[in-house]
Amino acid sequence: MTTTGTSTIEAVLFDFSGTLFRLEEDPTWFDGIHDADGTPVDGAGAAELMRRMTAPVGETVEFDDATRHAWRNRDLDPALHRQAYLHVLAQSGVSDPQQAESVYxxxxxxxSWxxxxxxxxxxxxxxxxxxxxxxxxNIAFDIRPAFVDRGLxxxxxxxxLSFEVGxxxxxxxxxRHAVASLGVDPAATLMVGDSAEADGAAQEIGCCFALVDPAPTSERPDALLTALSAFGIR
Structure with missing residues (x-):
């Protein structure tokens, strides 16, 4: 428990993607992957593909009614998640089903994170x-192994996780589910995330909020430490 100024922080909630971990492309992931024109997906193309796959809010490609429904509900249902992201890959030029499944x-x-x-x-x-x-x-697969395998x-x-709690x-x-599960008051809780829209909504129930930039890991050495320091956790 840490006291700072007028508030006491008893719990911290962290977003996963772009906050604690980041999905960063390994060049080997795209070996043999080509777009619809037969051009290899690499470099800037691979980085743009990852950006489209990890954007926390908004629509990164064109959707029809069915795929838009899948995209908007992707983090509640693994099947919709798969449908949505295979569509994003197809719209981004990875039209070969086997190649798309490999990237997905x-x-x-x-x-991979x-x-x-x-x-x-x-x-x-x-x-x-x-x-x-x-x-x-907001996620449709179990991220616990990313922590377990690193002893975290x-x-x-x-x-x-959204797909587990609905x-x-x-x-x-x-x-509300998160603070209840931790047994803390929202006013004593800090939410740390990379989206003012998604993560910042924690403020609506009374939590504090700290925004971090979802920059590449090599370019963001201490943003989490800085965010906590601003709330007296040093």
């Missing part, structure tokens, strides 16, 4: 301060 498989493999440089340090700091930790994510799961008290950010219900 990387997205839903928790071990890279932790930010200060992720481990932040989680350990909170543990030392006896501040409870939740990971609150011991620092997370609760995983609140609500998505920015709906207030998912934030």
């Amino acid at each position: 498989g990387r997205v839903i493999d928790a071990d 890279t932790p930010y440089p200060d992720t481990e340090a932040v989680l350990k700091r909170l543990a030392r301060e006896s501040v409870r930790v939740g990971v609150l994510s 799961d011991r620092y997370v008290d609760e995983f609140v 609500h998505v950010k920015p709906q207030p219900e998912i934030f």
Whole structure:
């Protein structure tokens, strides 16, 4: 528990994608992958593809009614998630079904995600301060292995995943579920995320909020530590 100014932080909720971890393309993921014109997907093309696959809000390609429904509900149902992202890949030029499935498989493999440089340090700091930790994510696959395989799961008290709880950010219900599961008051809770729209909605139930930039991991060495320091957790 950390006191700063007029508030006491008893728990911190972290977004996953673009906050604690980032999906960063490995060149080998796109070996043999070509767009509709036969051009290899690499470099800037691969980076743009990852941006479209990981954008927290908005629509990154054109959709029809069915695929728009899948996109808008992708984080509530694994089947809709698959449909939505295979559509994004097809619209981005990866029209070969086998190639699209290969890229999609990387997205839903928790071990494909890279932790930010200060992720481990932040989680350990909170543990030392006896501040409870939740990971609150709009997602349709289990991200726990990304933490388990790096020995970080011991620092997370609760995983609140949209496809498991039936609500998505920015709906207030998912934030209420998270603070209830941690046994803390919203006013004593800090939400850290990369989307003012999705994660910042935690403020509607009374939580504090800190925004971080979902920059590449090599360009964001200490944003999480800085965010916590602003709330007296040093």
